[in-house]
Amino acid sequence: MYNSQPDKEIVISIHGLYKSFDECPVLQGINMEVYKSENVIVLGPSGSGKSVLIKLIAGLLKPEAGSVKVMGKEVGKLDKRELMGLRTKIGFSFQGSALYDSMTVYENMEFALVRQFKNMHGGEVRKTIREMLEAIGLGNAKNKMPSELSGGQKKRIGIARTLILRPEIMLYDEPTAGLDPVTSGGINDLINEVQIKNKTTSIIITHDLTCAKKTGDRLFIMHNGKFIKEGSFDEVFASKDERIKPFYDYNFTQ
Amino acid sequence: MNDWQCFFLIPIVGLHYRAKDKLTSKRYSVESNINQPEKYFITKGIDTFFIEVYNIAKFTGLFFKDLFTPPVEPREIINQCYEIGYRSLALISVTGFIIGAVFTKQSRPSLANFGATSWLPSLVGIAIIKALAPLVTALICAGKVGSGIGAELGSMRVSEQIDAIEMSGTDPFKYLVVTRVMATTFMIPVLVFYMALIAMMGSFVNVSINEHTSFTTFINAALGDINFMDYASCIVRAMVYGLTIGIISCYKGFNTAGGTEGVGKAANASVVLPMFLIFIEEVFIVQIFNWLKHV
Incomplete structure (x- = not known):
């Protein structure tokens, strides 16, 4: 595929992507390139297909037509074993956190860690989890059940559970949705810290323009299953397009 | 190809592709879905029934394939055996004791008319081992265990926990389905024999109130007419019922869609469908063993 920024390595490459559910078309010809170590924001109204897009990148859904290449591998054509191998390099922060209800916070963090790093011994696992929980300010929550946590705490643990595996690609599904401004600010900082420290490539699905402005290197605006605008935050919102303007007006001018 | 072959083969091949399509959520082309009314080979209900049968058969095939491929999840298997087996003991104990005591009490007058109350232990032994213990245990477990698995996996599906397991590089089918189906298949036979023992004790309480019989004499008489084939x-039967409960409840939970309403439907179907299938299987397995006895 054509690389519009030849000096940068393409990590995710999407071309002509279509997806529908039963009678309802969701994605209608998506083209996108994501480069190494950049934060890409996908912004769009509810139901425009943003979450479906990152689930297709993660291989949780199968594309109907088109190509999704992650680190050079065509996701839709990988077998079960290859897909599981690729997923060890991808982190996914779910909208509802998706913490395992039947496990404590510690067990939630431990679950994937001991499976992916089989040579890690018990002491090292405990130390890694403790350090990660302390880094997100929840060092005292390790024995709590997910039902005992607030929305913001769940969100931070959901992200930490993924980051502890040091993924090369992070997919965030509405990381600040439903959170207060202080917690949202903390999560924005965490996303930027991950990008700087680990050189992680991220796609962030959001409605929150503060999050988009603080974390995003490039923005894609999605409308009815298609990208209608791409560029930096200022470039995108310099547009007078009636499909884009309401996002800015709601977040900044009211 | 004859007309009658066309009549049967075309709908079967068509249903195969429709089922495959539904199972993978994959469509062949974008254009083919848009603005096209649903077409059915027979009727919506009959099509859905055969698609469901196809999907459950495929789910079962996947279970047996994954059963013999590494990695195994020993910790989760033990955990599920504890949840399914140990946590059902209280319910099985109470129902087993009542069944044994009531069955003996109800049978006594009929045998007393012929002066044959000494046959009671033998009658109870045959009834419990051959019929009541496997069937009643399976029905109780379909209610308790089946609904639990259906609701648990269903809520994990709608809250994206199954997707999270998948994203952590773990196969959720192996971790959630294979472990639970193994646990139901091996723990229900254990519960069946436990229920048989408790029902015998319930029966013995009734017998000992009316006759002077020791527990050893009672058990010897009860098991005297039971042979290896029984x-x-x-x-x-217990293993087949366990497999049925595990497969159906995992299938329903694992494929839940439609939020909390979907979870309710999955939990309900995880009880009703195994119960129905257990009765169908009972008829066939009893026939097969009766035939084997006479070979």
Whole structure:
């Protein structure tokens, strides 16, 4: 595929992507390139297909037509074993956190860690989890059940559970949705810290323009299953397009 | 190809592709879905029934394939055996004791008319081992265990926990389905024999109130007419019922869609469908073992 920024390595490459559910078309010809170590924001109204897009990148859904290449591998054509191998390099922060209800916070963090790093011994696992929980300010929550946590705490643990595996690609599904401004600010900082420290490539699905402005290197605006605008935050919102303007007006001018 | 072959083959091949399509959520082309009314080979209900049968058969095939491929999840298997087996003991104990005591009490007057109350232990032994213990245990477990698995996996599906397991590089089918189906298949036979023992004790309480019989004499009389094939039939039935409960409840939970309403439907179907299938299987397995006895 054509690389519009030849000096940068393409990590995710999407071309002509279509997806529908039963009678309802969701994605209608998506083209996108994501480069190494950049934060890409996908912004769009509810139901425009943003979450479906990152689930297709993660291989949780199968594309109907088109190509999704992650680190050079065509996701839709990988077998079960290859897909599981690729997923060890991808982190996914779910909208509802998706913490395992039947496990404590510690067990939630431990679950994937001991499976992916089989040579890690018990002491090292405990130390890694403790350090990660302390880094997100929840060092005292390790024995709590997910039902005992607030929305913001769940969100931070959901992200930490993924980051502890040091993924090369992070997919965030509405990381600040439903959170207060202080917690949202903390999560924005965490996303930027991950990008700087680990050189992680991220796609962030959001409605929150503060999050988009603080974390995003490039923005894609999605409308009815298609990208209608791409560029930096200022470039995108310099547009007078009636499909884009309401996002800015709601977040900044009211 | 004859007309009658066309009549049967075309709908079967068509249903195969529709089922495959539904199972993978994959469509062949974008254009083919848009603005096209749903077409059915027979009727919506009959099509859905055959698609469901196809999907459950495929789910079962996947279970047996994954059963013999590494990695195994020993910790989760033990955990599920504890949840399914140990946590059902209280319910099985109470129902087993009542069944034994009530069955003996109800049978006594009929045998007393012929002066044959000494046959009570033998009658109870045959009734419990050959019929009541496997069937009643399976029905109780379909209610308790089936609904639990259906609701748990269903809520994990709608809250994206199954997707999270998948994203952590772990196969959720192996971790959630294979472990639970193994646990139901091996723990229900254990519960069946436990229920048989408790029902015998319930029966013995009734017998000992009316006659002076020791527990050893009672057990010897009760098990005297039970042969190897009866025990084999009991174990095979219990394992088949366990497999049915595990497969159906995992299938319903694992494929839940439609939020909390979907979870409710999955939990309900995880009880009703196994119960129905257990009765169908009972008829066939009893026939097969009766035939084997006479070979």
